[in-house]
Amino acid sequence: MAPLLVGLRARKGKEVPARRKERYGKTTLSRPSGPLIWVHAASVGETNAVLPLITQITETGTQVLLTTVTVTSAQIAQKHLPKGAIHQFVPFDIAPFVNRFLDTWQPDMALFVESEIWPYTLSELNNRDIPMIVVNGRMSERSFRRWSRFPSVFRQMFGNVPLCLAQTDEDRERYANLGVTQVEVTGNLKFDVPPPQADEEQLQRLRAAIGSRPVWVAASTHPGEERLLAQAHSRMAVRIPHLLTIIVPRHPERSEEIVREMIGIVPRVQRRSEEPDLFPKTDIYIADTIGELGLFYRLSRIAFVGGSLVNHGGQNPIEPARLGCTILHGPSVSNFANIYDALDQTGGAQCLNNERELIQTLARLIASPAEIDRRIELARRAMRPFSGALDKTMMALNPFLEPLKINAELNRFNSDDPSI
Known part of the structure; x- marks a missing residue:
């Protein structure tokens, strides 16, 4: 079924034929050494919004793997990603593909942008004790009503989320009512994105x-x-x-x-x-x-x-x-x-x-x-x-990023000194 879907999407210009294997969790790239943060942004708006955050994360010395869904967002990512960040298409939310993806990349932490919900992926992140944080979180009234009908399912996916950074007070209230325990309002990252350039x-x-x-x-x-x-x-x-x-x-x-x-x-x-x-x-x-x-x-x-x-x-x-x-x-x-x-x-x-x-x-x-x-x-x-969301988001993420850097430095020190 998945190959048929990819083929149909490719004929409509919604897939890059040469990179379709990435949708099955396969890659031609190697995982970079050191801590790696997986950032997932579905399409163009989310990609543009999270690029400044990715830049700030990479400036701390932490590598970033950005995944997206759409061809357009991939083109934007490849053009604007900073040094220390790489792009892949996100795998389909199917067990063999997600497991292959996670086995290959072994992220230390995952950041999901806005309202992306992938049931199997979230479940597997929980199983592997990989913390998943929602950034620029948005929960529409329609989505809230839909998930309110299945509260146990939502709690199973998001119950272990250590932090959700919501755009507004309304978003915070909806996430909290669905069982997310730690929700902070940091604003909308899209306000801190530089205006699009023009030739x-x-x-x-x-x-x-x-x-x-x-x-x-x-x-x-x-x-x-x-x-x-x-x-x-x-x-x-x-x-x-x-x-x-x-x-x-x-x-x-x-x-x-x-x-x-x-x-x-x-x-x-x-x-x-x-x-x-x-x-x-x-x-x-x-x-x-x-x-x-x-x-x-x-x-x-x-x-x-x-x-x-x-x-x-x-x-x-x-x-x-x-x-x-x-x-x-x-x-x-x-x-x-x-x-x-x-x-x-x-x-x-x-x-x-x-x-x-x-x-x-x-x-x-x-x-x-x-x-x-x-x-x-x-x-x-x-x-x-409305500005200031980028700084607030980085401040909220720092307690999670600092231990990764410290562990990476300790690992490097231990590997360089055989007497320890």
């Missing part, structure tokens, strides 16, 4: 192509949103000549599907992966490339953040807020509820419930640069109180 040459090239055209970006969009956004563009274009809409789908491999959805709605749709140079008469520019979100946030001062007009829970609004965008979003924002609350309450963001509200708000903002300036500053102010 300066590409930025200037696209700015020149856009010129004076009114432009807005819809980022991290999900199925069901792109068609609605195209319809909104079509109606706005009647009132706003030369309007350019940039759509950055959450999953770039969906770009062909997105283009098909827009047939008959807008006359000119362009895919960046096929035609990177923006044409003067393009209506909607599909930014279906990897690692360029920072580029597109810098091209527009208005950003709609996706996953919020469909029942997904919303995507991360921190990056556009820090890169000088006023933020628009739909009502489904439970994944980042406290952040959106802060943004909405200050006026740095606005919730839009339907296509009509989206059109009205965009038209008003495009006609009022001063209003955009005001909202951008309010968004930046709303973000300031």
Whole structure:
């Protein structure tokens, strides 16, 4: 079953064929000597959030093995991991694969980022007395209700967790109610991640192509949103000549599907992966490339953040807020509820419930640069109180990291001195 699943995922671009054996716990690499921390981050957001923490851990002299699930997160990891850290795809949560993975890497400790729950893996970590700590922990209301139906199962997996570092008070309460005994609130690591970079040459090239055209970006969009956004563009274009809409789908491999959805709605749709140079008469520019979100946030001062007009829970609004965008979003924002609350309450963001509200708000903002300036500053102010999670997380982890370093130093000393 697992090879069939990997094959299907590979055909959809969701696996790297040359590295598919890693999903079975196999590797071509060797375990580094000394203490090794296994860090697991599922996808792009979690990977970006934990990279600064990995850097700080490696600076202490401890090696890090980072595992991820998605191809995109693997590409980001390989590009940005510091010296002393290596990447592998996480094995399927099946006994032979997990056991092979743990036998090979023998981690001294595991850090699981946000809300990743792998039943067999957690059970086997317990069996091997490998401490597992949750960092940047998040427990949504939906997940809490689901696990509340199986409290004994959750306690079996998390009962021996020595520490859970939660993002918010709400997350702490949910973990505690499910039986995790030691829970601390350290904040959200995503606030301490540097804003995504942009290639300066590409930025200037696209700015020149856009010129004076009114432009807005819809980022991290999900199925069901792109068609609605195209319809909104079509109606706005009647009132706003030369309007350019940039759509950055959450999953770039969906770009062909997105283009098909827009047939008959807008006359000119362009895919960046096929035609990177923006044409003067393009209506909607599909930014279906990897690692360029920072580029597109810098091209527009208005950003709609996706996953919020469909029942997904919303995507991360921190990056556009820090890169000088006023933020628009739909009502489904439970994944980042406290952040959106802060943004909405200050006026740095606005919730839009339907296509009509989206059109009205965009038209008003495009006609009022001063209003955009005001909202951008309010968004930046709303973000300031949330920083500091990285330092708090490292302080909480230090009592676990220090013994590893001391043991490693003792082992080196004993191996170097045969008289002991």
